[in-house]
Amino acid sequence: MLLQVTGLQTNLQIGEHSIQVVRDLDLHLRAGETLCLVGESGSGKSITALSIMRLLPAIASHPAGRIGLQRNTGERDTGEADDLLTLDETALGKIRGRRMAMIFQEPMSSLNPVFTIGEQIVEALQFCHPDMSWDAARDIAIETLREVQIDDAQDRFDDYPHRLSGGQRQRVMIAMALVCEPDILIADEPTTALDVTVQAEILALIRRLQLERSMAVLFITHDLGVVAQIADRVAVMRDGRIVETGAREDVLFHPAHDYTRQLLAALPENLPADIASPEAGEVLAGVSDLQVHFPRRGGLFRTVRSYVRAVDGVSLQIRRGEIVALVGESGSGKSTLGRALVRLIKPTAGEIHFDGTNVTGFSRRDFHSYRRRMQFVFQDPLSSLNPRLNIQTALCEPMAVHEIGESAEDRVERAARLLEDVQLPREFLWRYPHEFSGGQRQRVGIARALATQPEFIVCDEVTSALDVSVQAELLQLLMNLRLRFNLSLLFITHNISVVEYISDKTAVMHRGKLVEFGDTDSVCGSPAEEYTRQLISAVPRIRAA
Amino acid sequence: MSEPEAGRSGSASQAERASVLQLVFRRRGALIGAGWIGVLVLISVFAPFIANSRPLVMSVEGQLSSPLLQNLSAVDVTLLLAGFLTLVVCVIRLSASVRIAVVGIASLLCFLLCSQLLNPSRLTVHEQYRDASRAGQIEWLVSAPIPWSPKDYLRDFGDTGLQPPLIQSSRVHLMGTEENGADLLSRMVHASRLALGIGIVATGIALGLGVLLGGLMGYFSGWIDMLGMRVVEIFEAVPTLFLLLTFVAFFDRSLYMMMVIIGLTSWPGYARYVRAEFLRLRQLDYVQAAIVAGLPLQSILFRHILPNAAAPVLVAASFGVASAILAEATLSFLGLGLVDDPSWGQMLNQAVQSSTFNWWMALFPGFAIFMTVFSYNLIGESLRDALDPLVAENTAATPGARTASGKA
Numbered sequence: 029m030l031l032q033v034t035g036l037q038t039n040l041q042i043g044e045h046s047i048q049v050v051r052d053l054d055l056h057l058r059a060g061e062t063l064c065l066v067g068e069s070g071s072g073k074s075i076t077a078l079s080i081m082r083l084l085p086a087i088a089s090h091p092a093g094r095i096g097l098q099r100n101t102g103e104r105d106t107g108e109a110d111d112l113l114t115l116d117e118t119a120l121g122k123i124r125g126r127r128m129a130m131i132f133q134e135p136m137s138s139l140n141p142v143f144t145i146g147e148q149i150v151e152a153l154q155f156c157h158p159d160m161s162w163d164a165a166r167d168i169a170i171e172t173l174r175e176v177q178i179d180d181a182q183d184r185f186d187d188y189p190h191r192l193s194g195g196q197r198q199r200v201m202i203a204m205a206l207v208c209e210p211d212i213l214i215a216d217e218p219t220t221a222l223d224v225t226v227q228a229e230i231l232a233l234i235r236r237l238q239l240e241r242s243m244a245v246l247f248i249t250h251d252l253g254v255v256a257q258i259a260d261r262v263a264v265m266r267d268g269r270i271v272e273t274g275a276r277e278d279v280l281f282h283p284a285h286d287y288t289r290q291l292l293a294a295l296p297e298n299l300p301a302d303i304a305s306p307e308a309g310e311v312l313a314g315v316s317d318l319q320v321h322f323p324r325r326g327g328l329f330r331t332v333r334s335y336v337r338a339v340d341g342v343s344l345q346i347r348r349g350e351i352v353a354l355v356g357e358s359g360s361g362k363s364t365l366g367r368a369l370v371r372l373i374k375p376t377a378g379e380i381h382f383d384g385t386n387v388t389g390f391s392r393r394d395f396h397s398y399r400r401r402m403q404f405v406f407q408d409p410l411s412s413l414n415p416r417l418n419i420q421t422a423l424c425e426p427m428a429v430h431e432i433g434e435s436a437e438d439r440v441e442r443a444a445r446l447l448e449d450v451q452l453p454r455e456f457l458w459r460y461p462h463e464f465s466g467g468q469r470q471r472v473g474i475a476r477a478l479a480t481q482p483e484f485i486v487c488d489e490v491t492s493a494l495d496v497s498v499q500a501e502l503l504q505l506l507m508n509l510r511l512r513f514n515l516s517l518l519f520i521t522h523n524i525s526v527v528e529y530i531s532d533k534t535a536v537m538h539r540g541k542l543v544e545f546g547d548t549d550s551v552c553g554s555p556a557e558e559y560t561r562q563l564i565s566a567v568p569r570i571r572a573a
Numbered sequence: 574m575s576e577p578e579a580g581r582s583g584s585a586s587q588a589e590r591a592s593v594l595q596l597v598f599r600r601r602g603a604l605i606g607a608g609w610i611g612v613l614v615l616i617s618v619f620a621p622f623i624a625n626s627r628p629l630v631m632s633v634e635g636q637l638s639s640p641l642l643q644n645l646s647a648v649d650v651t652l653l654l655a656g657f658l659t660l661v662v663c664v665i666r667l668s669a670s671v672r673i674a675v676v677g678i679a680s681l682l683c684f685l686l687c688s689q690l691l692n693p694s695r696l697t698v699h700e701q702y703r704d705a706s707r708a709g710q711i712e713w714l715v716s717a718p719i720p721w722s723p724k725d726y727l728r729d730f731g732d733t734g735l736q737p738p739l740i741q742s743s744r745v746h747l748m749g750t751e752e753n754g755a756d757l758l759s760r761m762v763h764a765s766r767l768a769l770g771i772g773i774v775a776t777g778i779a780l781g782l783g784v785l786l787g788g789l790m791g792y793f794s795g796w797i798d799m800l801g802m803r804v805v806e807i808f809e810a811v812p813t814l815f816l817l818l819t820f821v822a823f824f825d826r827s828l829y830m831m832m833v834i835i836g837l838t839s840w841p842g843y844a845r846y847v848r849a850e851f852l853r854l855r856q857l858d859y860v861q862a863a864i865v866a867g868l869p870l871q872s873i874l875f876r877h878i879l880p881n882a883a884a885p886v887l888v889a890a891s892f893g894v895a896s897a898i899l900a901e902a903t904l905s906f907l908g909l910g911l912v913d914d915p916s917w918g919q920m921l922n923q924a925v926q927s928s929t930f931n932w933w934m935a936l937f938p939g940f941a942i943f944m945t946v947f948s949y950n951l952i953g954e955s956l957r958d959a960l961d962p963l964v965a966e967n968t969a970a971t972p973g974a975r976t977a978s979g980k981a
Binding site: 367372399400406411412415416417425429479 | 864865866867868876880881
């Protein structure tokens with residue numbers, strides 16, 4: 029047994045309170061296997077990984093437990109193990125990086141921007157082989173870069189991190205982790221920040237490297253689809269405890285624990301599709317040949333050097349009562365299109381129509397009455413609510429501006445009813461945004477959008493920051509609200525499973541252009557375009573083997 | 574804001590504000606700083622009652638009179654009223670803006686009224702009461718704790734001039750006397766008004782200008798920002814002290830001119846802070862949400878952006894008060910301050926004027942300047958510390974984030 033964690037407990041000291049974040053956790057890892065630690069946010073999975081690496085700050089303590097790391101591997105194995113919890117920093121320094129390496133979620137901030145990627149890999153290498161010369165280290169580093177499938181490894185060696193894409197940076201991170209040939213790789217949500225197509229490549233890469241090197245991988249994720257792709261065994265965490273462990277097939281297809289069943293049932297593809305779609309009406313909102321270009325400035329006088337074509341000639345129509353999903357990878361311009369539709373961003377060219385009127389050139393005053401009819405729900409539920417205003421103010425202010433409700437009392441009553449519409453208690457009116465959980469905040473965000481009695485709402489990645497179970501509730505809520513208020517939605521997302529669940533029509537964007545637009549069933553089932561096909565096949569799904 | 578929620582949201586936001594104050598005053602430094610400033614405020618409000626040559630009450634031929642009260646100036650009365658109103662307003666539950674408005678308007682009215690009605694004697698012979706007392710014309714009198722006015726040069730005593738504390742057996746000068754023979758402690762007490770006033774007014778002017786211009790630059794960006802930033806750079810290039818020196822050389826030495834000049838040259842710092850905050854906040858989703866909701870511009874600027882941008886500016890302002898006090902002290906030290914009115918810096922100036930080192934002229938005013946500047950810095954630092962973790966605490970308040978410390 030390479031790694032054997034028994035009865036691990038981790039406490040965090042926050043102010044005067046000691047919070048148990050990992051309780052009585054047992055797990056083991058054999059050489060050459062991948063263990064997926066899966067759970068929702070706050071379940072303690074990242075803390076578990078950091079506990080094993082002993083990377084937690086001083087506020088953390090381990091009152092109980094043992095983390096046994098096998099002392100020698102392979103033939104020299106004597107069955108002896110070191111307890112990482114009892115080792116001092118010097119001893120741990122010899123283990124971190126050499127025996128156990130870690131990669132993190134954010135490839136953007138994990139690399140030091142002032143050193144070339146080559147220098148950073150060589151530094152890692154010389155850390156475990158202090159005598160190695162620069163030239164020898166360089167050769168090995170380039171070899172490792174090739175191994176993680178960085179093209180032109182020789183040239184890339186001298187590049188700074190900002191010249192690499194997110195996926196390439198994550199590859200470099202993997203190269204740095206692997207260069208000392210560790211026995212254990214701990215990967216903490218390594219693909220969460222990446223696009224699905226890149227995620228698929230990185231997952232395949234980790235899988236291949238693990239097989240070649242017969243390395244053990246502890247893979248932390250919240251995404252059950254990813255689990256299905258990469259895991260040998262799965263451990264499901266909740267509230268700091270492991271509620272279920274087992275082989276991948278057993279856990280995913282014959283879950284023993286209720287919580288695992290709930291998690292699987294909350295996946296969009298497993299949600300009951302019993303909410304009927306209304307008949308689509310006439311065209312409500314749309315853009316024709318819309319272009320949004322952002323100038324790139326440079327030089328002494330900040331003159332415009334070139335343009336980023338975020339949206340480049342898109343035409344799209346949304347009918348009354350319809351949910352149109354807008355899918356694309358990061359940087360495809362889908363959010364820009366959504367914002368341009370409600371005139372948060374000024375379009376460079378093209379037209380925006382609403383209810384048969386061309387509103388593109390409208391002044392602020394002329395557009396005011398349209399503001400009421402089209403609303404926006406933002407991705408990050410925390411930053412989309414003013415931290416200094418309570419919910420009542422956030423809901424009543426737009427109503428007052430648009431002269432909805434006869435009096436202040438009436439508006440407060442309407443606000444309370446809105447909260448009930450999004451299934452929150454009316455007492456929440458008097459609370460402040462920081463007193464809510466992420467899912468509750470997003471409900472408030474939806475209530476605020478509904479406050480002006482709109483006909484059309486743009487939902488920009490509204491469920492991306494949320495756990496699957498919360499996402500499932502929110503999707504069902506949106507479907508119900510759509511029917512009740514006869515809303516039309518433009519649902520911007522990168523999650524194909526959500527698209528399949530919620531939308532009537534799907535538009536696929538790629539590099540500022542609309543690639544494909546049609547009924548969701550046909551776009552997702554039998555995509556006509558090559559790009560759509562790639563996108564859909566890259567989505568990790570749970571399928572019976 | 575609508576009516577029915579005022580009570581409840583008021584109490585909630587008060588709780589929030591109280592927690593910031595609690596965080597500030599949990600730090601010992603802030604307590605020391607606020608304590609010193611509080612004592613200074615009390616001293617400056619009651620200065621004429623603390624140090625004055627005129628008796629508080631006296632009886633001449635059976636007639637009771639109060640030369641002290643009769644000779645109060647408009648500023649004295651206004652300060653007393655403002656101090657009293659501040660206390661009253663703090664006890665009554667009112668919103669912050671109403672409080673400020675009540676105190677401000679009442680003080681202004683009071684000042685205008687008093688400057689018309691009161692006519693304190695311009696030329697005071699301070700020693701008249703002492704002479705009368707010696708001559709036995711006054712049956713009895715109650716004098717102020719420090720029976721010397723700041724401009725009472727003790728002409729009835731022949732030995733006036735720089736004298737260390739407590740060397741005269743006939744009279745008590747706790748901090749000695751200055752070059753003209755006036756009691757130093759009395760001058761220290763009265764100078765506290767100048768120190769507080771110049772700091773608060775100059776910073777107020779700078780803050781007002783900085784928030785207004787910085788906010789406009791940050792929110793509108795583009796051309797307004799371009800031009801605004803050039804103006805900021807021009808004003809930043811003006812050296813405050815040399816400008817003050819120039820103005821003092823050409824024009825009258827006036828306290829108000831000093832306040833305005835210090836204010837006019839120190840606003841660019843605040844403007845930069847506010848501009849940066851507005852640029853950042855303008856992109857945040859809740860401001861975008863306010864735009865989508867069709868809220869009017871003034872609500873977006875003053876309700877959704879400004880309160881969230883206030884924290885760093887307040888911190889900078891408390892340091893600004895300290896530097897304004899120092900600027901005045903420097904000017905007075907160079908002998909270019911107010912002519913006759915007491916000022917700590919001007920007292921320091923006398924410490925080395927005659928070839929001997931007059932330690933009491935250096936120690937007491939020096940300590941006062943040091944403590945005041947230090948206090949404002951302590952408060953500023955505590956404010957900064959208190960406002961930072963509060964933001965972090967609020968984000969960590971969700972149950973998920975609390976257990977996973979932001980990750981996962």
